[in-house]
Amino acid sequence: xxxxxxxxxxxxxxxxxxxxxxxxxxxxxxxxxxxxxxxxxxxxxxxxxxxxxxxxxxxxxxxxxxxxxxxxxxxxxxxxxxxxxxxxxxxxxxxxxxxxxxxxxxxxxxxxxxxxxxxxxxxxxxxxxxxxxxxxxxxxxxxxxxxxx
Amino acid sequence: xxxxxxxxxxxxxxxxxxxxxxxxxxxxxxxxxxxxxxxxxxxxxxxxxxxxxxxxxxxxxxxxxxxxxxxxxxxxxxxxxxxxxxxxxxxxxxxxxxxxxxxxxxxxxxxxxxxxxxxxxxxxxxxxxxxxxxxxxxxxxxxxxxxxxxxxxxxxxxxxxxxxxxxxxxxxxxxxxxxxxxxxxxxxxxxxxxxxxxxxxxxxxxxxxxxxxxxxxxxxxxxxxxxxxxxxxxxxxxxxxxxxxxxxxxxxxxxxxxxxxxxxxxxxxxxxxxxxxxxxxxxxxxxxxxxxxxxxxxxxxxxxxxxxxxxxxxxxxxxxxxxxxxxxxxxxxxxxxxxxxxxxxxxxxxxxxxxxxxxxxxxxxxxxxxxxxxxxxxxxxxxxxxx
Numbered sequence: 141x142x143x144x145x146x147x148x149x150x151x152x153x154x155x156x157x158x159x160x161x162x163x164x165x166x167x168x169x170x171x172x173x174x175x176x177x178x179x180x181x182x183x184x185x186x187x188x189x190x191x192x193x194x195x196x197x198x199x200x201x202x203x204x205x206x207x208x209x210x211x212x213x214x215x216x217x218x219x220x221x222x223x224x225x226x227x228x229x230x231x232x233x234x235x236x237x238x239x240x241x242x243x244x245x246x247x248x249x250x251x252x253x254x255x256x257x258x259x260x261x262x263x264x265x266x267x268x269x270x271x272x273x274x275x276x277x278x279x280x281x282x283x284x285x286x287x288x289x
Numbered sequence: 290x291x292x293x294x295x296x297x298x299x300x301x302x303x304x305x306x307x308x309x310x311x312x313x314x315x316x317x318x319x320x321x322x323x324x325x326x327x328x329x330x331x332x333x334x335x336x337x338x339x340x341x342x343x344x345x346x347x348x349x350x351x352x353x354x355x356x357x358x359x360x361x362x363x364x365x366x367x368x369x370x371x372x373x374x375x376x377x378x379x380x381x382x383x384x385x386x387x388x389x390x391x392x393x394x395x396x397x398x399x400x401x402x403x404x405x406x407x408x409x410x411x412x413x414x415x416x417x418x419x420x421x422x423x424x425x426x427x428x429x430x431x432x433x434x435x436x437x438x439x440x441x442x443x444x445x446x447x448x449x450x451x452x453x454x455x456x457x458x459x460x461x462x463x464x465x466x467x468x469x470x471x472x473x474x475x476x477x478x479x480x481x482x483x484x485x486x487x488x489x490x491x492x493x494x495x496x497x498x499x500x501x502x503x504x505x506x507x508x509x510x511x512x513x514x515x516x517x518x519x520x521x522x523x524x525x526x527x528x529x530x531x532x533x534x535x536x537x538x539x540x541x542x543x544x545x546x547x548x549x550x551x552x553x554x555x556x557x558x559x560x561x562x563x564x565x566x567x568x569x570x571x572x573x574x575x576x577x578x579x580x581x582x583x584x585x586x587x588x589x590x591x592x593x594x595x596x597x598x599x600x601x602x603x604x605x606x607x608x609x610x611x612x613x614x615x616x617x618x619x620x621x622x623x624x625x626x627x628x629x630x631x632x633x634x635x636x637x638x639x640x641x642x643x644x645x646x647x648x649x650x651x652x653x654x655x656x657x658x659x660x661x662x663x664x665x666x667x668x669x670x671x672x673x674x675x676x
Contacts, residue, residue, distance in 0.1 A: 216597075
């Protein structure tokens with residue numbers, strides 16, 4: 141139980157190779173932090189799903205405009221067999237806000253991806269219905285409430 | 290096919306998580322469900338990053354009035370983590386006690402509501418009578434019945450003494466007897482079994498895939514309880530076992546809550562016995578001492594609640610604040626439960642995930658062919674279902 145995160149780190153390294161930018165255990169958050177290239181986000185989540193034997197619970201996706209040139213996406217996952225919190229992070233350049241949807245692996249994400257799309261303008265490719273979730277219908281196009289100028 | 294759209298929700302002046310569900314119905318059977326959220330999206334996440342951390346505590350508890358303690362606790366923990374502040378042990382115990390009292394009144398509330406919706410008004414009144422004594426305890430400890438603002442960054446606002454300890458223990462011991470009696474009613478009563486058992490089925494696999502949380506997940510046999518998985522506050526020092534039922538129906542979700550009432554009372558009693566003496570809060574700087582991220586996950590009455598905060602060095606406002614509430618996570622799961630159910634079972638199924646119930650206070654029936662629209666409220670829908 142205690143060293144389960146080491147096994148997860150090894151398996152992730154084997155699956156993602158150089159696409160894995162950083163991985164480390166954060167004791168104060170009791171979580172494994174995984175930084176990946178945005179092209180590999182689908183593969184990373186898929187690998188974690190495989191490591192957990194399909195017993196992966198997606199808590200949420202949180203998007204943040206960090207005010208510079210990129211938007212950060214944070215995927216919070218819980219692996220049931222390992223009893224491990226995993227935080228997967230990826231950075232998207234504001235010039236190209238496209239990222240692959242993970243709905244096929246974790247259907248739970250269907251609403252979270254829509255929320256990040258409408259609030260920050262991130263396009264999730266492969267999402268079955270990428271429409272607005274909370275905003276009113278007459279909200280102007282291309283205006284994203286949580287973007288910083 | 291002449292399918293009819295049955296629209297449940299969303300408008301009510303006092304909503305916190307309003308939901309509208311458009312049901313495609315074929316006769317009395319629900320074929321498909323489409324949720325529509327956001328009718329009173331208040332932009333709280335944005336508002337939080339425009340206020341100071343101190344004011345934010347009072348704003349987050351307004352995300353949800355019923356589980357306000359859960360929100361202030363999560364916010365305080367997330368901000369403390371980002372600030373690098375360690376709170377005194379006594380405050381962790383006090384936080385746990387008030388958090389569990391909050392869960393008691395929330396669970397009693399929804400159990401009462403479900404009883405009313407399935408036509409068992411006597412039990413509804415009994416549950417709500419018992420909820421009042423918990424509200425009185427919360428008022429005694431925090432100074433307020435509902436919006437308690439008990440947790441602050443760095444600890445808690447008020448201490449408790451011997452008088453309060455005796456009062457809480459007295460109330461809980463008589464409440465425990467009554468909850469055991471209610472549990473027997475839920476196990477044996479033919480009305481409850483007929484209306485709840487086998488209704489709104491959600492398999493374990495679906496619950497996991499759709500990201501269900503809290504009693505909704507545990508009623509489907511999914512072992513997810515943050516108090517056990519990632520203990521926070523004083524949960525690493527008290528005994529707690531997750532309550533799991535494998536039936537996956539409305540009845541199982543209600544039984545999880547009934548058993549959790551008893552488990553919560555044990556946690557409170559254990560905390561009162563073990564509570565160390567000492568300070569209840571530590572001073573915390575107004576501005577963030579470092580640029581960091583804080584993540585806090587807790588088990589709110591309705592399930593896993595997460596707050597994610599980005600701080601910026603020397604800034605007294607959060608850079609970005611993100612909240613994911615449990616009802617939001619349970620929406621895909623409840624849509625799954627509703628598929629294939631009878632119209633008459635809609636109120637009980639919706640209530641079984643414990644949404645903030647005022648959300649579903651009004652309903653409209655629309656015939657798509659004629660465009661004819663009838664508006665009814667959820668109680669008439671429930672009354673129809675009792676016939």
